[in-house]
Amino acid sequence: MSRLDSFIRRLQAQRDCLSAAVAQIRGIDGFVLELGLGNGRTFDHLREICPDREIYVFDRQVNAHPDCIPAADHLFLGEITTTLPQALARLGANAALVHTDVGTGDQESNTRLAATLAPMIRGILRPGGIVISDQALNTAGLSPLPLPEGVKPGRYFMNKAV
Ligand SMILES: C[S@@+](CC[C@H](N)C(=O)[O-])C[C@H]1O[C@@H](n2cnc3c(N)ncnc32)[C@H](O)[C@@H]1O
Structure with missing residues (x-):
């Protein structure tokens, strides 16, 4: 598969996961x-599909x-x-949805960062909240x-805080 096709499929997967998650956190x-x-x-896109939620970036x-560009206080x-x-510390563990897309071409460093971020993301999610990620x-x-x-396993990831 060409890199263009792969990029397009990743973005389609991202959008499909976001739509599914927004429906599930209603x-x-x-x-x-x-x-x-x-x-x-x-x-x-998040501003469009979550018009009533605060979004921090x-x-x-x-x-x-x-x-x-988000407002400075967001x-x-x-x-x-x-x-x-x-x-x-500022907002409390009150996230309903987290999307993380910080991966680069360096899989080793992506895996390391994901391992560090995973418990932090869990820590800020409310029970039932969802995280969508480009890394496991x-x-x-x-x-x-x-x-x-239609989203191929491994292309994008969805997890729920339990
Ligand atoms: C692939 S881009 C995100 C694309 C974005 N979702 C969009 O729609 O345009 C990844 C971003 O994550 C940021 N990033 C990566 N690792 C980071 C880290 N450890 N701390 C802060 N920002 C980071 C990069 O600066 C980059 O802007």
């Missing part, structure tokens, strides 16, 4: 976290499209492993959810 109050602002495309720096700038505990997240208190139809 009865759970709480905010949304976007780990990895990047260009701001997913943040923009994380990145080392802002490199997003000018229309997709932006955590710096290393996620530092800013996620800061968010927990394995930690106590996260249970895998079935992927939406």
Whole structure:
């Protein structure tokens, strides 16, 4: 498969997982976290599909499209492993949905970062909250959810806080 096809399928999987998760958290109050602002495309999509939720965004720096830059009080700038505990202290364990998309081409470092982030993400989620991730997240208190139809296992991941 060409890298273009693979990229397209990953983004389709991301969008399908986001839609499925938003439907599943309908009865759970709480905010949304976007780990990895990047260009701001997913943040923009989240604003569209979660119009009534607070959305907090994380990145080392802002490199997003000018229309997709969160307000300063909804932006955590710096290393996620530092800013996620800061968010927990400020906002409490009240996330209904977390999306994380911080992977790079270096699988070894992706796996290391995912192992560090998994318990932190679990720690900020409400019971019943959902995390959607580009990397596998394995930690106590996260249970895998079935992927939406058409999403190939391993392309994207969905877990529920139990
Ligand atoms: C693939 S991009 C995210 C794309 C984004 N979802 C979008 O729709 O444009 C990944 C982003 O994560 C950020 N990132 C990766 N590792 C990070 C870390 N350890 N701490 C903070 N930001 C990180 C990078 O700076 C980059 O902007």
